[in-house]
Amino acid sequence: MLEELILFILTFLLVFIIYELFLVRKAKKDKRRKKPVEVGYLIGKYKLDLEKLNYKRLLNIISAVSAFDISLVVTIVSLLESFYLQLLVGFVLIMIVIIVSYDIVGRIYKKKGCCKND
Numbered sequence: 001m002l003e004e005l006i007l008f009i010l011t012f013l014l015v016f017i018i019y020e021l022f023l024v025r026k027a028k029k030d031k032r033r034k035k036p037v038e039v040g041y042l043i044g045k046y047k048l049d050l051e052k053l054n055y056k057r058l059l060n061i062i063s064a065v066s067a068f069d070i071s072l073v074v075t076i077v078s079l080l081e082s083f084y085l086q087l088l089v090g091f092v093l094i095m096i097v098i099i100v101s102y103d104i105v106g107r108i109y110k111k112k113g114c115c116k117n118d
Contacts, residue, residue, distance in 0.1 A: 008075045016067035024059045038062045038102065046106035046115060053114040065105055069097045 027036055035043075039058065042048050077090040109115070 004075050004078065007078060008071050011074045012067050012071040015070045016063060019063040019066055024063050027059055036062065038066065041102060042106050042109065046110050048106070048109055048114050049116045053109060053112075058109075061105060065101050069094065069101050073097055 023036055027039075036059070039062065042058075043050070073090055073093045076093060077086045080086045080089060
């Protein structure tokens with residue numbers, strides 16, 4: 001149990017730092033640049049209006065959610081013995097976890113009134 005918790009925390013920190021350094025930092029510096037895929041997904045599905053929300057905060061939330069998603073899947077997959085089973089379960093789990101977590105983020109922003117035509 002302790003090993004899994006340590007694995008989760010270390011994976012979370014590593015992914016969060018990488019995400020912040022390579023994706024979020026660049027997107028914060030130049031808003032005209034191509035937006036991260038996650039932002040595009042939230043804008044498309046939930047009709048978020050970037051003028052109504054704090055873009056930097058959204059990027060930080062996306063960074064934390066993505067790090068959590070990856071850490072959760074890595075921790076769960078590490079409990080399995082077979083490499084092929086790890087690949088299969090990891091692929092299926094990552095899709096489900098990403099869809100669910102970004103659905104939650106989108107609904108929270110929608111509730112806050114950050115959508116177009118509100």
